[in-house]
Amino acid sequence: MLKIIHMNVNGKDVELAVDERESLLDTLRNRLGLTSVKKGCEVGECGACTVLVEGKAIDSCIYLSMWADGKKIMTVEGLKGPDGDLSPIQRAFIEEAAVQCGFCTPGLIMSAVEIVGTGKKYNREELKKLISGHLCRCTGYENILNAMERIVEETYKVCGE
Amino acid sequence: MFDIKSFYEAADVNDAVRALREDKDAILISGGTDVLIKLREGKGAGVALVSIHNIRELKEIGMDSCGDITVGAGASFSDVTNNEIIKKYINILGEAADTVGGPQIRNVGTVGGNVCNGATSADTASVLWSMDADVMLCGSEGRREVPICEFYEGPGKTVRRHDEVCTGFRIRKSEYEDFSGHYIKFGKRNAMEIATLGCVARVKLSEDKKFIEEARLAFGVAGPTPVRCRKAEEALRGMSISDPEIYERFAEAGLTEVDPRSSWRASKEFRLQLISELSKRALREALLKSGAAPCTVADIPYGPEGSTGICEEPAKAATGGGEISA
Numbered sequence: 001m002l003k004i005i006h007m008n009v010n011g012k013d014v015e016l017a018v019d020e021r022e023s024l025l026d027t028l029r030n031r032l033g034l035t036s037v038k039k040g041c042e043v044g045e046c047g048a049c050t051v052l053v054e055g056k057a058i059d060s061c062i063y064l065s066m067w068a069d070g071k072k073i074m075t076v077e078g079l080k081g082p083d084g085d086l087s088p089i090q091r092a093f094i095e096e097a098a099v100q101c102g103f104c105t106p107g108l109i110m111s112a113v114e115i116v117g118t119g120k121k122y123n124r125e126e127l128k129k130l131i132s133g134h135l136c137r138c139t140g141y142e143n144i145l146n147a148m149e150r151i152v153e154e155t156y157k158v159c160g161e
Numbered sequence: 162m163f164d165i166k167s168f169y170e171a172a173d174v175n176d177a178v179r180a181l182r183e184d185k186d187a188i189l190i191s192g193g194t195d196v197l198i199k200l201r202e203g204k205g206a207g208v209a210l211v212s213i214h215n216i217r218e219l220k221e222i223g224m225d226s227c228g229d230i231t232v233g234a235g236a237s238f239s240d241v242t243n244n245e246i247i248k249k250y251i252n253i254l255g256e257a258a259d260t261v262g263g264p265q266i267r268n269v270g271t272v273g274g275n276v277c278n279g280a281t282s283a284d285t286a287s288v289l290w291s292m293d294a295d296v297m298l299c300g301s302e303g304r305r306e307v308p309i310c311e312f313y314e315g316p317g318k319t320v321r322r323h324d325e326v327c328t329g330f331r332i333r334k335s336e337y338e339d340f341s342g343h344y345i346k347f348g349k350r351n352a353m354e355i356a357t358l359g360c361v362a363r364v365k366l367s368e369d370k371k372f373i374e375e376a377r378l379a380f381g382v383a384g385p386t387p388v389r390c391r392k393a394e395e396a397l398r399g400m401s402i403s404d405p406e407i408y409e410r411f412a413e414a415g416l417t418e419v420d421p422r423s424s425w426r427a428s429k430e431f432r433l434q435l436i437s438e439l440s441k442r443a444l445r446e447a448l449l450k451s452g453a454a455p456c457t458v459a460d461i462p463y464g465p466e467g468s469t470g471i472c473e474e475p476a477k478a479a480t481g482g483g484e485i486s487a
Contacts, residue, residue: 020168023197043198044266045353056239056268062197063269066168067214111264132352133263 005069009034010078018065025049025060027068028075036076036106040135047134050107051075057114059133074113076106089113089151096147100138108134112148121156124149163197164206171213174299174326180211181324182301187211189326191219191235194262194270195278219273219328222246228334231297234273234327239264241272241285251292251332253342253363257284260346263353273327276309279317279386282356287387288344291361291379292336300325313386340365342377343446345439357427358382358435362411362443366402370453373397376444378411383419383436390418393440402448405459408441415440 002017009032018027025042028034028051037060040048044059051060052074079087086094089112099105108131115122115130122130127148128141136144169187171177181187187209190196199205213219219235222244230246238258241247247255261267261275261284275283276296286309295306301324309330312319321327342363348354359381365374376397378390393414400407421432441461448458 019162021162021165023163026162043201044194044262047263047265050265057265058269059194059265062194062201064163064168064193064197064212064214066170066212067193129352130264133265 003066005065007068007070008072010074020064020066022065023061024051024053024063024065024068024073027065028060028073034075034077038103038106040103045135046104047107047111048104050110050134052110052114055114055117057111057133074110076109079109079113088154089116092147092151092154093144096143096150098139098143098147104134104136104138108136108144112151115148116151116155119155119159122148122152127152163200164203165200165210166207167209169209169211170215171211173216173218174213174328177211177213177216177326178299178301178324181326184209184211185323189213189277191274192237192270194266195274213326221329224250228338230332230334230337231329232272232332233329234277234297235271236273236329238262238267238270238272238275238285242267251337253344253361254285254288254292254332257288257344257346257359257361260284260344260356266353272330276312276330277319277321277327279313279315279319281316281384281386282359282382283387284344284346284356284359284381287359287361287379287381288342289330289332290387290389291342291363291377292332294336295331296321297328297331298322298325299328304328306331310389316385340375340377341447341451343443343450345443345446347435347439355426356381358421358432358439360436360439360443362440362447364397364444364447364451366448366451366453370451371401371403371457373400373402373407376411378415378440378444380415380419380436380440383421383432385420385422388419390415390440392418402453403457403459405462407459408444408461411444412437412440 003020004017006015016031028037037051038048040046042061044062049060050057054072089109093099127145169180190210190212219233221233222236224230224246238261241258242255272285275285289309294309296309296312298305300322340363345360346356347358348356361379363377367374376394378393381387393411396410396414419436421429423429445461
């Protein structure tokens with residue numbers, strides 16, 4: 001049965017009808033066209049569908065859209081600057097060549113947003129744990145960790161804790 | 162699209178109890194990180210869901226005037242790990258919660274779900290067993306509290322009635338005050354893993370920090386439900402922390418109280434070895450965390466790397482450690 005829900009997606013208030021059996025992943029991709037949210041394993045293992053709900057990274061494949069009613073959602077599309085610029089996190093991924101096929105990238109970037117948002121400085125080992133909910137089959141993670149270290153470092157210099 | 166018959170978001174606990182009472186086939190969903198994955202696999206297809214996902218009162222973690230700590234069943238694993246009360250008084254619960262799945266799972270999955278699934282592998286459950294936590298239930302016949310050791314009936318089975326909602330867990334002050342503990346999760350991977358074995362050791366030392374006043378030992382996956390090893394706990398009472406005997410006593414007594422099975426994850430024999438070894442390692446870590454001077458804490462005889470026995474006497478290590486040299 002269709003139900004009306006209200007969400008704030010990437011800063012915009014949206015009202016839409018969703019099926020109560022629907023995952024947030026399907027709602028974001030199919031109803032809102034936010035295709036940065038990737039459908040991978042669909043069982044919360046791979047992290048490709050990671051989005052932020054109220055600032056927290058979650059697997060949108062195992063999150064019912066009904067739960068998102070009244071909440072703030074953020075996807076990679078929401079990182080775009082006013083002139084279409086990339087965010088510093090996205091730039092770090094490019095500069096460190098942390099992207100190969102790109103399927104895991106949007107999810108990793110959303111986790112990076114949560115991590116960077118804490119303003120804390122994390123070492124490489126801590127970062128490994130913080131991205132352990134993502135699978136990347138191309139890069140071997142080294143460049144992803146380089147990008148994470150770089151952005152965490154840059155943010156820490158500007159904001160401190 | 163998930164194969165569910167209906168979905169109902171409960172406004173509060175009483176509303177959820179009413180919804181469950183009215184539909185005998187409905188099941189509760191909280192974080193959904195287990196229920197939705199099972200549905201995806203086709204298990205429980207066509208079920209009616211009663212959701213307690215957004216009930217605020219279930220997410221609270223607090224301390225009452227007696228010093229007892231209550232952890233809301235709807236608190237997520239990351240809520241527990243980052244909570245100031247937990248960090249200060251029962252950090253081991255936060256540490257165990259921090260080993261579940263991956264970060265995104267921990268932001269959604271709940272402690273209540275971890276326990277109410279009735280899985281022996283639940284990381285927070287064995288810690289709660291070691292603390293004799295009470296499971297708080299609310300149903301159509303009112304509220305009741307069940308000691309967690311009596312809450313489990315078997316794999317995936319608990320005494321929670323169909324129309325009961327688990328509202329939280331109570332940990333008594335006497336069960337955490339002056340205790341230090343350590344949780345070891347053994348798995349093939351460091352993340353996104355279900356425990357092959359989980360081991361909780363907690364200790365309370367005498368005032369001079371030289372003797373063990375009380376000990377706690379509990380395991381996950383060492384039997385059909387989490388298990389508490391009371392004989393092992395008893396065996397350590399009053400012993401000196403610098404006595405190397407403590408490790409053998411603890412592990413040997415513990416082994417008499419467990420009943421692990423072979424599964425595709427590990428054989429019974431391997432689990433028994435893990436039970437013996439991890440109880441020693443967890444005990445040593447718990448002792449080191451307890452504020453005792455590190456030089457007074459006995460090393461594990463022929464134990465893991467880092468204990469002086471191995472470094473100084475390689476010959477002994479070769480026989481005791483069981484390692485094959487090249």
